[in-house]
Amino acid sequence: MKSYNNVTLIGRATGNPDLTGAIARFELAVDRPRKDAEGKHPTDILQITASGKLAEICHDYIQKGCLVLVSGRIQSRPMEIVADSVSILEYCKEKTKGGDEN
Numbered sequence: 001m002k003s004y005n006n007v008t009l010i011g012r013a014t015g016n017p018d019l020t021g022a023i024a025r026f027e028l029a030v031d032r033p034r035k036d037a038e039g040k041h042p043t044d045i046l047q048i049t050a051s052g053k054l055a056e057i058c059h060d061y062i063q064k065g066c067l068v069l070v071s072g073r074i075q076s077r078p079m080e081i082v083a084d085s086v087s088i089l090e091y092c093k094e095k096t097k098g099g100d101e102n
Contacts, residue, residue, distance in 0.1 A: 005073045007081055010089065013066045014045060017058045024055035026062060028070060028081075047080040048072075058086055065092045 067090035
């Protein structure tokens with residue numbers, strides 16, 4: 001049987017993506033489906049990496065608090081999710097072309 005490495009996540013961006021060259025990085029807060037002993041949903045913070053045109057789109061349109069769907073693969077060195085596609089499900093405030101808030 002062949003290996004299969006695919007992940008789909010829905011969560012909120014914990015900050016604005018950093019763009020370095022053709023790579024954008026941001027963190028995604030993803031709630032676990034089951035509640036803990038205190039009745040709360042534990043949250044995992046996952047590092048997301050996008051490259052090329054997708055990196056530019058992430059940098060231009062994602063900001064802290066946006067609800068985002070990420071599809072990609074898990075990479076273990078360093079541990080991160082390498083995005084193949086990103087969909088913004090809920091925008092926060094609009095960003096101007098320079099990345100500043102309106």
